[in-house]
Amino acid sequence: MDIGTTLVRNARRTPHKTAIHYGEKSYSYVEFNREVNKLANGLISRGVKKGDKIALMMKNSDTYMVTFYAIMKAGAVAVPVNFRLTAKEVDYILNDSDASIVFFDGEYAELVHEASTEKVALQVSAGPTSNGQTRLEEVTTIDESEPGITVDEWDDAEILYTSGTTGNPKGALFDHHRILHVAFSTSIMMKIGPEDNLFHVAPLFHSAQLNLFMITATYLGSTQVIHQNFDPVQALKAIDEHQISLFFGIPTMYNFFLQVPDKEKYDLSSVKRCGYGAAPMPVPLLEKSMEMFGHDQFFNMCGLTEGGPGGVLLWPEDHKTKLGAGGRAMLNTEARVVTDSGEDVHPGQVGEFIIRSEMVMKSYYNKPEETQKALRDGWLYTGDLATIDEEGYVTLVDRKKDMIISGGENVYSTEVEQVLYKHPKILEAAVVGLPDDTWGERVVAIVVLKQGETIDYVELKDFCRKHLAGYKMPTDFFEEKELLRNASGKVMKYKLRESLKAGSSKY
Template identity: 55%
Template structure:
């Protein structure tokens, strides 16, 4: 079955069951399916979108995002979720590279979408609110009166999503998935976290992220669970929602848990409905995990350590693992194999560092329109992640570093070369390196170590402002460190591990 058909089946089998709640708008599964069908028919009529064409979603969390996703899935379109924090140039590249034909976006992003759509294959732009650009269509105008399921044949082998993840070149790569792979991603959560149709999900992490989208929204809809959608993350509103809606399943990135712990009267909220808590997308300190267990009054915590290219998928540390191996990554997801190998592809000995590689039923088909990058990543059936890891005697795997020097700040992936390319554009910078330093709130803080040109004086705040004009906010360095030179090896490569060691020690002193 394709992903959209599961919603149709649920509407027939238990249509009156509560399905969605967002900003006071509530839907049963029957109403949910009708809203999706009305949009699907409207998209066919107003945009003439064909099966296999790409449709981008540039939206914050909302019921409209969910309707758009499932409407496009029913039409056999390929969905391209876009990070709404990106700049115009970054968005435009994704539109161009994915060959996007249709965009559905929030009113607040109308002008950004219009600018980014220039010199692309986009022919239709739909806005959820009142369009700011005359040529854009309003979401309400596009809706059809037809409520029946579209009569289109969509196979499980048809493409469903392109999920963009930045690469070491600084240009994003689009991981391509079909319906079957995304169903398998959901199945890993159904088995790994023991979720069921009676669960009640709170979606506060962005739905453009594969974690919130595929692990929890898609799997929850397949099961017929209940979903509460929040447009933005607010610690107090999150606690209120858990109490009001009796949320049973909570997922957040480490920064969100940290913010919840800062709420002065957090312990006064009734959080007893929570059965399971998941975290991931960034390292989470054991101390924060322990405090979060006390806040939520449960030890049923799951560490989800995965990659976008795997759907996401990878390794999982379950509640029993937390009791003995707090701080480790975990063991492979259901339907997934994981190894730690050396440069020859042989398994390293326990305790030794090697590359983390994956194989399984959730791994992407390819990097869309990037054959060379695909060949490098997918070799002999294995996804070579570029991440460094260590495996212990019991089979628990822990990531220890990243070959690609990726920084994870507040759940967002930041690749050093993206930031460095901008730093090098500054007239006073002659050398630069970007590293991630531990941060209690964000997991890792983006830190730029720069060397000024001879005779130049770099103003840290001015350099941050310079970066802010060219990078999404979460990629802008939180700290600028001025050095006279950077450590390099004989080949001229910057030794970033030395920088991390040096400045971690400096902060500890």
């Protein structure tokens, strides 16, 4: 089986069922499949061959889904690109991935023109064009027949670029076999079926929304509601209007939901399961989110791009006794926490989190040395520091590169952040280490206050002192209007450190 075939089968099995809602437009499965075929045949007519790399720099839309599946049916490899990147960053990904075609929303026409390397032979805009670019309509044909390209499950399907929270992103390469195993596992773990209505509001260039939910929903023949951008009020309206049955979001989205003043007027009772991931979710935020949705069927999906995404899962029943943990190994996955020498750590001891599964990437694209470091003896070394208890529950404590060493003591930023999130006036917090002549590094905290709030930082230090050992205490606080995040919702701590080193107001 391949990813494109899953759409074909549902177009035949349930042709008139609604596949996509986007704005005022809706597509049945047979209509969706026809649109995909028209573009796939257009790509083939322009010389696209199996294995060619095609980039997508597009926001969530019906066009995104049509383009992605057209790439799959043409036997090409999709390279989703973060639409919030600069021209220099986009140029890096297009060059690194060997992309020969790039599809993009019209608003990025100038940026794509500036970014495109000589390798990119065709720039295709879904809107306005610039500097001789091609419009999407010019590539789309009237031929609705199946393209007839034989795609094998071991053929390459995606190059997904890591979030780059510690430097330049790397392209994780996946074939159809690996991505379909993500869909199989997700559908079983979260009990997703054709009857479900799923909501795509997290960006589809990110592996979580793309592989865990878009490809899974299409494989199953579920109905999919797409929003181009996340607006908490509009998202709540959509949940109510479309009777969304499964919602996935990053912790920031749940936080914004809770800030909507009249959120109680929206009927959220159709949502039977909630997933969260891509960043740690503070326990107080999780508890309030459960109260808002009126149930405890929450899944902590603690994984990484290189895993498909995959890793560990905290099931709803585990939230009663293991709240705050990452979870146990997902279906079809093994998980361990090991020392630098590769031995399993003792319960409670900190080590590196590693996984093995059918869903783990083939390699980092064109990076053999990086691949060799990450994939060893069949295991993916994630670079995440974690603990594991006697029952196999893994709890992430930090990225290796984000761990703070102050006076010879290890300080894990997530532990300090969990304390800060308990303060009633704090909306968001991030903790990093800065160089210190005496201690090597000192602990500092960046905080975002809830709307209309002010805070006494002497009082905040006293609050922290009640919950943290002295060496874990933030020495300085930096107040910001928002945390610097990438489009996947992850805090870019290396950027925060650079900004703070350059000087900023502290309290």
